[in-house]
Amino acid sequence: MPTTATLQLLPLAQEHYPAVSAIYAEGIATGQATFATEIPAWAEWDASHLPHSRFVALTGAGQVAGWAALTPVSGRCVYRGVAEVSVYVGAAHRGRGVGQQLLAYLVAESEQHGIWTLQASIMRLNTGSLRLHEQAGFRLVGVRERLGELRGQWHDVCMLERRSKVVG
Template sequence: MLITPMTAAHWPAVKAIYEAGIATGNATFETQAPAWDAWDKAHLGHSRLVAVDAAGAVLGWAALSPVSSRCVYGGVAELSIYVGTEARGQGVGRQLLQALIADSEAHGIWTLQAGTFAENTASIGLHTQAGFRVVGYRERIGRHHGVWRNTVQLERRSPSIGTA
């Protein structure tokens, strides 16, 4: 497996993995994947990664979104990470998240945050194993297919950025 920067050429595979995550009902409040242009505008230009196998097939992806347009939050980003159905349980998510952390820090991000449905224990476990801590629980934060959902908020602070 190789982790490499995501390009527009990866979008069809990235979108398919995102749609599979959406279909689980426990990955996101979104109900459909956006077009590339909308996705591209919503995410930071750096720290967009894909994991590919030896044949070049995309196994998973990770990317960052800004949490605010205010300059004081310029080093804070929300992450998204999705692993293809066939690649789950093989360490793809762990390696993608480790690479995303390193890349985000190389770009001056001092805090990564993630919000996940409370039922998504695999995602919560992935994040906590990577050094994220649970910082909150948002009850009935939004409706998903007509049902109120709760989310767990996780955060990871860089040990090397923003400590001085």
């Protein structure tokens, strides 16, 4: 696993989940990161994400600064190489390149596991996440207007994808 001057990327394991879920809760609280309103238990989260390409970024002090994982977009075999990206960075660590490192590593690892298309569904008002994904080679393929309602407000969702240059 890679280590930078300030971060170490490790496979996301059950023992990381309390910190992962706390970061997810911060994302939920923003009202911009997800339409989810509750944190799933570990077993539910674990079952819904691919067993590979899930990572935490640890600080030098061993604190989880962020996490990234993939969810299959379909159970149909023709879509086995297509996955949905989740990248979350703790509020105290945003703006420091944690998301960039996680997403770059997630892209590389996903290709090692035969993923040819990564997709992301991002609320239009989440400009930081949109910028992060565009910098990682994702392109906007469309906007689904008023796709989801959260806390009484309707949100447009930008659909982005990144096609692998080495798989598919």
